[in-house]
Amino acid sequence: MGLTRPLPVSGAKAxxxxxxxxxxxxxxxxxxxxxxxxxxxxxxxxxHKLINxxxxxxxxxxxxKIKMMSDSIRAHGLINPIHVVPDDKKxxxxxxxxxxTRLKAITKYLKDIPSLQAxxxxxxxxxxxxxxxxxxxxxxxxxNDHYDVxxxxxxxxxxxxxxxxxxxxxxxxxxxxxxxxxxxxxxTKLSKEILEIVLQNPERFTYNFAELIFKIQERHGADxxxxxxxxxxxxxxxxxxxxxxxxxxxxxxxxxxxxxxxVNIVESKNIRASAVFDGYGRVEFLLSAYTDKxxxxxxLDSLREAxxxxxxxxxxxxxxxxxxxxxxxxx
Numbered sequence: 001m002g003l004t005r006p007l008p009v010s011g012a013k014a015x016x017x018x019x020x021x022x023x024x025x026x027x028x029x030x031x032x033x034x035x036x037x038x039x040x041x042x043x044x045x046x047x048h049k050l051i052n053x054x055x056x057x058x059x060x061x062x063x064x065k066i067k068m069m070s071d072s073i074r075a076h077g078l079i080n081p082i083h084v085v086p087d088d089k090k091x092x093x094x095x096x097x098x099x100x101t102r103l104k105a106i107t108k109y110l111k112d113i114p115s116l117q118a119x120x121x122x123x124x125x126x127x128x129x130x131x132x133x134x135x136x137x138x139x140x141x142x143x144n145d146h147y148d149v150x151x152x153x154x155x156x157x158x159x160x161x162x163x164x165x166x167x168x169x170x171x172x173x174x175x176x177x178x179x180x181x182x183x184x185x186x187x188t189k190l191s192k193e194i195l196e197i198v199l200q201n202p203e204r205f206t207y208n209f210a211e212l213i214f215k216i217q218e219r220h221g222a223d224x225x226x227x228x229x230x231x232x233x234x235x236x237x238x239x240x241x242x243x244x245x246x247x248x249x250x251x252x253x254x255x256x257x258x259x260x261x262x263v264n265i266v267e268s269k270n271i272r273a274s275a276v277f278d279g280y281g282r283v284e285f286l287l288s289a290y291t292d293k294x295x296x297x298x299x300l301d302s303l304r305e306a307x308x309x310x311x312x313x314x315x316x317x318x319x320x321x322x323x324x325x326x327x328x329x330x331x
Contacts, residue, residue: 042081044118045094050103051087053095055133055163057140057154060147060202061104069101070109073116078102081120083139085132094123097132098139133163134173147202148210152187159185183207186214191222194229201233212242219246 082099096103099121106116127135137154140146155170164170167181174181187210190198194213198205205213209232217225228245231237247264266273271289289299 042120042122045084045121045123046118047103047107047116049093050082050084050096050119050121051090051093052100053085053097053136055136055154055157055161056100057097057136058100058146058150059153060150060199061101066101066104067109070105073102073105074110074113078106078116078119081122083124083135084121085124085127094121097124097136129163130173133158137174148184148207149187149198149202149205152184152207152210155181156185156188160188183211186211189214191217191225193226194222197226197229197233204233204235205229208239209242212239212246216242216246 080099080102082102083097084094084099085097087093087095103119106113106119110116124132124135137151140150155174158164159167159170164173167185168178171178171181184207186207187195187198190210190213194217198210213225213229213232216228228237228242232242248261261277262274263277264272264274271287273285273287276284276286287303
């Protein structure tokens with residue numbers, strides 16, 4: 001443990017070393033054996049012993065933000081410690097679960113400052129893999145470092161690797177809902193080409209955009225999804241326009257080989273309604289839903305009422321058309 005030592009308490013010494021603001025942390029332990037038994041104590045760790053957390057909550061690192069961070073550290077010192085866990089394969093090394101941007105700023109732009117070759121870190125030793133995953137997410141979330149794509153891909157990795165057994169398990173741990181987890185996971189289902197566009201413009205691709213692009217990808221194909229993603233990236237498409245594309249549905253053919261067009265009217269978890277136009281004036285309405293025997297009567301009543309309203313509307317149109325014809329003949 002010769003590479004791990006408690007951070008000095010002296011505020012003056014902290015400031016002189018470029019580590020300002022850290023004197024407020026509890027660092028009143030006197031030996032490394034005590035340090036081994038305690039968590040949430042700030043230690044100085046050599047930066048060459050710090051490696052990536054295998055489930056990094058962030059996939060997007062913007063160079064301008066890294067440079068801004070380095071300028072801030074150079075001017076004001078490193079104010080907050082990073083968070084790490086001991087690496088389970090390399091003894092003496094630590095995975096960075098929060099603070100990657102600060103570490104990137106130091107290793108890329110601040111190599112000329114000797115005092116920053118060892119930086120303050122809180123070592124978390126007794127937490128299990130789920131607790132570490134939640135801590136990593138929360139620490140990054142506190143600093144508003146997450147884009148939606150960061151969250152979606154992070155949650156996807158945690159579920160795929162079995163850290164959390166289900167979406168419900170993850171939702172409970174992260175303090176969110178099953179439906180929100182499901183929506184965020186749409187990023188993991190995008191084609192490689194579409195995801196590359198998303199990662200190039202993460203601020204633009206909120207989960208609302210990503211979810212629609214995924215649905216279009218599924219319904220119209222990856223090529224159409226890619227073209228629309230490019231337009232979203234250039235800000236030439238809005239949410240409403242994507243919804244209209246999705247509602248049009250893919251081109252289909254009837255049993256005689258004629259092209260038809262499907263328009264989705266309602267699409268939710270429990271009900272789906274659409275209309276199919278054959279191009280010759282005929283329209284067919286399709287409806288599917290989940291229900292139970294107690295609600296069968298209600299559904300039939302609703303369909304009957306809708307059909308009667310349509311019949312009245314078409315009847316009115318026919319009467320108006322007949323009246324116009326009579327008037328034109330009289331004149």
